[in-house]
Amino acid sequence: MSYQMTNLNTMQFITEDVVFSFQKAVANKNNLEQKFGSTNFWNFVSADMHMELSKQYDTTYIDESFEFLTECEIEDRRVEAYG
Secondary structure, eight states: OOOOEEETTTTEEEOHHHHHHHHHHHHOHHHHTTOTTSHHHHHHHHHHHHHHHTTTSOHHHHHHHHHHHHHHHHHHHHHHHHO
């Protein structure tokens, strides 16, 4: 499932293709081998996003989107784990 998001702290709109790129990278088996949440895992996710999106978006937009989506992913997993 992919969708558009807005970071209400910065009012930055995150497009559907950026959200989808993040979701694909988080689910990527090679990235998951790095252990979800580890520094290597997030570095791999970020690298995948940059490789996929760098022709369409500037680095700052990708990095800011990555940071926000990472926070959302971690929060969602905490909620799932602890109800």
